[in-house]
Each structure stands twice: as structure tokens, then as C-alpha cells.
Amino acid sequence: NAGVTQTPKFRVLKTGQSMTLLCAQDMNHEYMYWYRQDPGMGLRLIHYSVGEGTTAKGEVPDGYNVSRLKKQNFLLGLESAAPSQTSVYFCASSPSGTLIRELFFGEGSRLTVL
Amino acid sequence: DAKTTQPTSMDCAEGRAANLPCNHSTISGNEYVYWYRQIHSQGPQYIIHGLKNNETNEMASLIITEDRKSSTLILPHATLRDTAVYYCIVRRTSGSRLTFGEGTQLTVNP
DSSP, rough: OOOOEESEEEEETTTTTOOEEEEEEOOOOEEEEEEEHHHTEEEEEEEEEEEEEEOOEOOOHHHHHHSSSTTTTTEEEEESSGGOOOOEEEEEEEEETSSSSOEOOOOOEEEEOO | OOOOBOSSEEEEETOOOOOOEOTTOOOTTTTEEEOOOOOSSSSSEEEESSSOEEEEESSSSSETTTSSSSEEEEEOOOOOOOOEEEEEEETTTTTTOOOOOOOOEEEEEE
């Protein structure tokens, strides 16, 4: 079982460049999330989705866009990368939030913006 | 979702029980307590959750006080591989979001 897969795992960008992080899950989960984690800090929610075609803002959405065109994929985009977006990004998924379920996390994508 | 307070760090001897406290004094009736851990910058891993009764699984036990304002995660026989950051999270029954705080860095010493 692949679970939650993030690509790429590492990326270095220059300020102003754009990129997309892909999260794919094979568990038929309704909910998907993007978090970022800065050194020595907990995870902060960027955006999330409660189903195909839906997205919602989390705690720190500025500078990011997301899309959920297919149920199994959740894309996180940076249109114009800034050094403040240097972080480790984690994707997670879970079954419907109306049930008490756990989140399943990917292994993270480490992004450096120079 | 209610806010949680955890100690920044704790130490535990290998083979001993590790007791990690969490304060959630503003928890409401429809909010569950979840525990996750994160080992060395890997993706967080679910441990256990509960509402008001004590819970136990193969990884840990969760003790929730009667007033539900605090809880304790117990790792009965800590090993070196249990060294991690442990997050206590409160989440509504129908909530779609999981909000992580700073967590507790548990270090298990040989």
C-alpha cells in the first residue's frame, strides 16, 4: 500500500519562481490537507479539502493556491516563491470528518527558496 | 477547537513508563483528544484518541480526567525508538481540521 505519496521530496527554488507540490492518496479518502512545518515548530495548516472540487483556507493560506480536481490528488501551488516559504510541507488525508478518524501523513517535501 | 498546553520537553529512562501530560481546560463536550507523534521530521503518526473514557491500544494508553480538562498519554515501556515530538490535539466530532501545537519533545535515554 502506497498510502500518501508526495512529490517531489526535495526542491530548491529561486525567489519568484513557481512550482507545484503533488499529493496522491490511494485510500479513497474524502479529506486532504496541506501543512507546513518550520524548524522547531509544530505543523500549521495551509489549505484543506473536504472532497473533490472543494478547497478551504487553513491557518496560513497566503502565498499558496490549491486544487482538488481528482479525489485522489491534492495539489499545492506556489505562484511566486519567497524565502519565507522555505519549509517542510506535509500532505495528509483522512476519511470523512464526520467520523472519528486519524490522519495519514506523507513523508514530507523539503522546499528551499533562495 | 480548544487550545492545548504541553510541556516543551521531557526525559524518560528506557524501559520505564513515559507519562506525557496535556492541558485542555477549554474543551467542550463534543471534542475528542487526539495524540500524534513525529519522529525526526517524518510525517506525524497517529497514536490514540478518546472522548471521556480511558483508552488503550497496542501503542499507548490515554487517561482523561473526569472533568476532561486534562489528559495523559502513557507509553508503558519506553524504548529509544519512542524518542519523538508528541502532539496533543483537540478536535470536534465533525471537525475537518486538525490543529497542531508545539508538542512535547520526549527523549528516551539508555
